[in-house]
Amino acid sequence: MSVESISEADARKLVLISQGLHRSNPFGTSLKATLDVIARLSYVQIDTISVVERAHHHCVWNRQNNYHKTHLDTLMQQKQVFEYWSHAAAYLPMSDYRFSLPRKHAIASGEKHWHVKDKKLSKIILQRIEQDGPLQAKDFEREDTAKNTGWWDWKPAKKALEQLFMEGELMVLKRQGFQKFYELTERVVPTGIDTSIPTETEFYDYLIMRFLAAQGLGSAEDIAYLRKGLKAKISRRCEQLLEDKQLLKLACLGQQYYALPQSLHLLKQRMGRKQVRFLSPFDNLLIQRKRLKQLFDFDYQIECYVPEPKRQYGYFSLPILWGSVFVGRMDAKINRASGVLFIRHLQLETKDIAGLLTDLLPSLQTFLRFNQGTKICLEKISVPEQVQSPLENFLRQQIESIQIS
Template identity: 40%
Template structure:
């Protein structure tokens, strides 16, 4: 077992994690649409979220990794059948080649081993399925239109629940989406013919999870491997395969000085890693690199909570604070909002929390990052209400005003 005792070793471990996420390189997956496909294939999923204070999280995640990415490209990837939508630990875009690994959860819902909705309306589900089979794809908004025109046939809320149940059971897939208006169609009409649809056994599923996590995170914990998965048999199989890998020395363990243990491929710690640069990244709260908050705190010493789910009186940093990554450290957070009507990005508060970094380099990198970020938000001006340390507020306000 490798023991991490020195700061330089911890820095190397962090670089392994960030490099595996594609956050150290400027274009690790390429550019534009092709780069976005490569990015999802590598990191395994991109979480979909509805919060719209700034550009949606699923677009933000790809923006951080893929130069020239545009939000319209997510729907294009659906239309091109490069990705599909389903549930990981949350609603997500997933590589189409990983389709078969969604089948166990669909099977469990369909057979009542787990529930999406309790007591689903089978009659209504069959009516919806028959309608889609005969009339073609159905948009979620179409149900409402049909309901209002044909009173007494479908009621909006039960019909919407039935449609979602069919999707979660795997009878339907989302063939395209405009914002959050989804179009549903029969799975056999959406899924490309070459895609493997064989149900994986528990060992195949566990192997897939381990392989994907090692590829996309570089180092993993047993708890993190089955994040938000409550299947006891799956957890036991994952643990067994990890122990087998350790015994065969294809895997090794690494221990941090706080006694937390991570697992990585043998030799990964000595592997050549991308060089550091002075780039700062503004990260989504739903980014794959930060979604496991305990891992983030253990590995990066960054205590982060998304506070939009808290009452306003209990928020310390703001409604939708975004982590700030500089080199291999999370150095602060920013609460901001896009005012789309007047193309303005309002930074409500900016917190720079690391005292041992070169402040001028961090600020310079932040100015570069916020310029790109505002462009991504389609904003032409930026303002700052307050910064911490407070002495930076006026200086940054002048810098940002000059950008507009």
């Protein structure tokens, strides 16, 4: 099979077009556009960290400028998306429901483990939800002389609920205050949704085609990301699809990648106006750090899990994408009470500071509004030494307070 070479610039362009990050509002501006974003990406990771807007909202907003946080709740109510596990907890298109079944069946059978199953407790939980309707974990608390809260210990019940969720007996009907309401699966899955278990080949094709549609190009290792034991099987299936001309192979920067046949046609599209985007650390573009380094020459690590003395950029640094190039990172935190967006550390990694600032400042204001803030406080900025002084003078006129490192 022939291998077509593409440039680094074209590889990046293909990825960004596939990710919907090549121009403003490529999916449109309606509620359906939000569903289209999730369908294109195949999942959006659910984030518990809220120093700025949570990742599931942040990822969609970067691809749909008028996105509103109620959109995901509405799509859940309409049963057009559902919660389950991708490489992490995620919103997925309901149309892909059947492809969640292999993991569910593996956990239910004991082939894969989540929590140790308490059969007696699980039976009681299912009976109560069947009788009372959707319930939260707090509805299963114990009432006794030691604890005036419910009727059994919360932690075992929470584990049992999550086990039943991962097995597929329960689904999340909705969230309220970020707390899950669990419901019987048969009451959540809409009529007409295919609930048949995919064959191995169907499942591998789903993983391959979904990944390449969302990411533009990828290796078998990329496609099998965090799916233990699947890399060799994915690789074999990719080669079969290659022989059947359902895939093609591209070479870039000394690496070979699989891609969909229509990929080269995507490269005929024009990129939109160059703009700055502050990406969530859990954005679909970023989640595979090795791939990010290979294709974008950007070495990134989220540091919220790193001990504070060892952090280089900050607790929750957001990668800064300018056009098709990563040019820095911004550690930010919104104070929701005061409306101040604190930029703890802005690290800019380009010599074209003047050009970057032209696009960066409007994007900062847009990001501020997305986080429902009213003003920005920049505490520290790191830039190449030769532009430090003029940058400080410029920023003092634009931002309320600043301390230059």
